[in-house]
Amino acid sequence: MSAVAVTPAGRPNLISNTLTIARRNLLHIKANPELLVEMSIQPIMFLVLFVYVFGGAIADSSREYLQFALPGILVQAIAFTPFATALGLNVDFQRGLIDRFRSLPMSRSAVIGGRIAADGVRITWSVVLMTAVGMALGFRFQNGLAGAIGAFAVVIGFGLSLCWPMAFVGIVSRTTESVNTLGFLLILPLTFASSAFVRVETMPGWLQAFAEINPVTQVIDAVRGLMLGGPVAQPVLASVAWMVGIQAVFAPLAILRYRRRT
Amino acid sequence: MSAPTIEAEGLVKTFGNTRALDGVDMVAREGTIFGLLGPNGAGKTTSIRVLSTLIKPDAGRAAIAGYDVVRQPAEVRRLIGLTGQYAAVDELLSGKENLYMIGRLLGFSRAQARARAAELLEAFDLSDAASKIAKTYSGGMRRRLDLAASLVGRPRFLFLDEPTTGLDPKSRLELWGMIRALVAEGTTVLLTTQYLEEADRLADELVVIDHGKVIAAGTPGELKTRIGGQVLQAQPADPTDLERTEKVLAEFADGEDPFRDDLLITVRIVDRAVLGQVVRRLDDEGIVVDDLSLRRPSLDEVFLTLTGHLAEDRVDDADDATTHERSTA
Numbered sequence: 001m002s003a004v005a006v007t008p009a010g011r012p013n014l015i016s017n018t019l020t021i022a023r024r025n026l027l028h029i030k031a032n033p034e035l036l037v038e039m040s041i042q043p044i045m046f047l048v049l050f051v052y053v054f055g056g057a058i059a060d061s062s063r064e065y066l067q068f069a070l071p072g073i074l075v076q077a078i079a080f081t082p083f084a085t086a087l088g089l090n091v092d093f094q095r096g097l098i099d100r101f102r103s104l105p106m107s108r109s110a111v112i113g114g115r116i117a118a119d120g121v122r123i124t125w126s127v128v129l130m131t132a133v134g135m136a137l138g139f140r141f142q143n144g145l146a147g148a149i150g151a152f153a154v155v156i157g158f159g160l161s162l163c164w165p166m167a168f169v170g171i172v173s174r175t176t177e178s179v180n181t182l183g184f185l186l187i188l189p190l191t192f193a194s195s196a197f198v199r200v201e202t203m204p205g206w207l208q209a210f211a212e213i214n215p216v217t218q219v220i221d222a223v224r225g226l227m228l229g230g231p232v233a234q235p236v237l238a239s240v241a242w243m244v245g246i247q248a249v250f251a252p253l254a255i256l257r258y259r260r261r262t
Numbered sequence: 263m264s265a266p267t268i269e270a271e272g273l274v275k276t277f278g279n280t281r282a283l284d285g286v287d288m289v290a291r292e293g294t295i296f297g298l299l300g301p302n303g304a305g306k307t308t309s310i311r312v313l314s315t316l317i318k319p320d321a322g323r324a325a326i327a328g329y330d331v332v333r334q335p336a337e338v339r340r341l342i343g344l345t346g347q348y349a350a351v352d353e354l355l356s357g358k359e360n361l362y363m364i365g366r367l368l369g370f371s372r373a374q375a376r377a378r379a380a381e382l383l384e385a386f387d388l389s390d391a392a393s394k395i396a397k398t399y400s401g402g403m404r405r406r407l408d409l410a411a412s413l414v415g416r417p418r419f420l421f422l423d424e425p426t427t428g429l430d431p432k433s434r435l436e437l438w439g440m441i442r443a444l445v446a447e448g449t450t451v452l453l454t455t456q457y458l459e460e461a462d463r464l465a466d467e468l469v470v471i472d473h474g475k476v477i478a479a480g481t482p483g484e485l486k487t488r489i490g491g492q493v494l495q496a497q498p499a500d501p502t503d504l505e506r507t508e509k510v511l512a513e514f515a516d517g518e519d520p521f522r523d524d525l526l527i528t529v530r531i532v533d534r535a536v537l538g539q540v541v542r543r544l545d546d547e548g549i550v551v552d553d554l555s556l557r558r559p560s561l562d563e564v565f566l567t568l569t570g571h572l573a574e575d576r577v578d579d580a581d582d583a584t585t586h587e588r589s590t591a
Contacts, residue, residue: 012369013369016366016369017367020363020366020367021367023363024352024355024359024363027354027355027359028354028355031354031355031395031397032354095348095350095352095353096346096347096348096349096350097350097351097352099311099316099344099346099350100344100346100350100364100411100412101367102315102316103314103315103316103339103342103343103344104339104364104367104368104415105336105339105340105368105415106367106368110367262311262316262317
């Protein structure tokens with residue numbers, strides 16, 4: 001019997017493999033409408049609740065608070081989106097899909113790459129949706145188109161860089177529950193102890209110290225500056241430095257643990 | 263006789279303090295079904311994971327069609343298909359999308375991937391459910407989809423890790439038929455199983471492994487000859503008759519002493535015609551039995567014969583009674 005190898009020879013195509021995995025992850029939304037709720041209704045709910053529940057108490061009016069809070073709530077919501085990377089990778093390991101991918105002559109980086117690419121789409125979707133809803137409620141950009149585009153770039157870049165620590169969480173966790181626990185422990189303090197909802201100056205000293213170096217604060221300050229005007233250079237530089245730093249630490253860690261996990 | 267195409271020599275793999283593989287050797291020939299028979303935790307899955315390049319052995323070597331699994335994993339992956347112990351299908355994709363995805367990952371064009379998916383869905387009787395998400399599939403359908411997914415790239419070597427575990431008898435028979443059909447087309451299959459019957463019915467050659475060691479190798483026929491023909495079991499109604507029942511059964515035993523587990527006495531026999539004599543002897547002795555049965559040996563008895571311990575016994579000094587031999591075929 002002369003068996004013919006039909007699988008195309010040559011090196012696996014990283015880009016094509018990544019897009020295939022990304023497509024597969026996005027197709028999950030079709031099968032699992034909860035995901036659509038999570039990435040659409042949840043951020044809008046956050047926006048509406050925060051603006052109308054706290055708006056009067058924190059600022060003088062809801063409208064004034066909306067101007068202040070939209071950049072913060074946007075960044076806060078985006079910081080949670082990479083949970084999908086953590087949960088997705090974790091479930092793929094548990095279900096044996098990673099074994100299947102590893103037994104194929106495909107690019108190994110494409111599994112994490114496709115996950116993050118899919119989250120990039122989800123992040124972009126949430127940003128666009130929340131901004132549109134915010135504008136319908138009365139939010140106004142005050143720093144021109146370039147500022148708005150810059151702000152979106154910073155938010156999306158930050159969301160993507162958080163995919164790496166979340167990928168790490170998904171790979172090192174044995175169960176879905178521990179992904180949730182670890183993920184919340186990581187993301188929740190970062191988003192709340194920041195300038196997202198209130199001015200940092202209103203916090204006690206020790207928390208102020210944390211909030212000021214917190215990458216989420218830097219990113220929010222950058223986004224606020226870019227959307228509304230105000231100081232931009234320092235927070236943007238700090239944000240970019242954080243994004244590079246987070247990825248420099250967690251991308252190698254995640255890839256190492258991905259290779260090691262059996 | 264064709265050349266050996268799945269070879270393993272002295273494979274060792276340790277996880278923490280557990281030696282999952284402790285020097286496994288095997289040789290499978292092209293176009294045959296090779297069985298790996300053993301209880302849970304024997305090292306079957308670890309063997310498959312090493313051979314399919316998922317994990318690296320600590321020592322020893324293995325090659326598929328001459329390609330080393332550690333040094334040439336990319337070449338090996340182009341030749342193999344893997345169906346793991348748990349149906350590794352994407353539950354949130356339809357059957358069609360699952361197979362299309364694998365085709366695209368293998369470098370097929372969109373049209374090729376679509377055509378191959380349709381072809382496999384048809385062959386595995388999944389066309390009607392092609393557009394439904396796999397979460398809604400029955401256990402048997404999932405297994406078929408899983409098997410189809412491992413065949414997208416038309417692999418020459420197929421690894422199946424306990425392919426029929428958890429399937430109902432009808433699905434099991436269907437899957438056996440599919441595996442045989444693949445082999446008829448030239449695929450070489452390596453499968454693991456806990457079921458003696460499955461190994462017997464499917465495998466051309468097999469190894470029995472326990473505690474990470476090969477404890478017997480050969481054709482199913484050769485192994486059955488070694489293991490002996492039949493197992494006779496009796497349970498006296500009155501526990502005080504145990505000694506006497508054991509004595510009666512010992513008269514018919516094939517060399518070995520009867521084995522007693524609680525009230526149940528087990529003995530290996532060669533001549534199945536003795537059942538009538540056993541009944542008469544018990545009757546003569548005035549022993550009433552609750553249970554008397556004659557059957558083919560189960561995996562437990564195979565292990566008892568080969569290793570001196572039951573398959574479930576996780577004793578660590580299994581070596582004394584084992585024979586370690588290479589395939590003689």
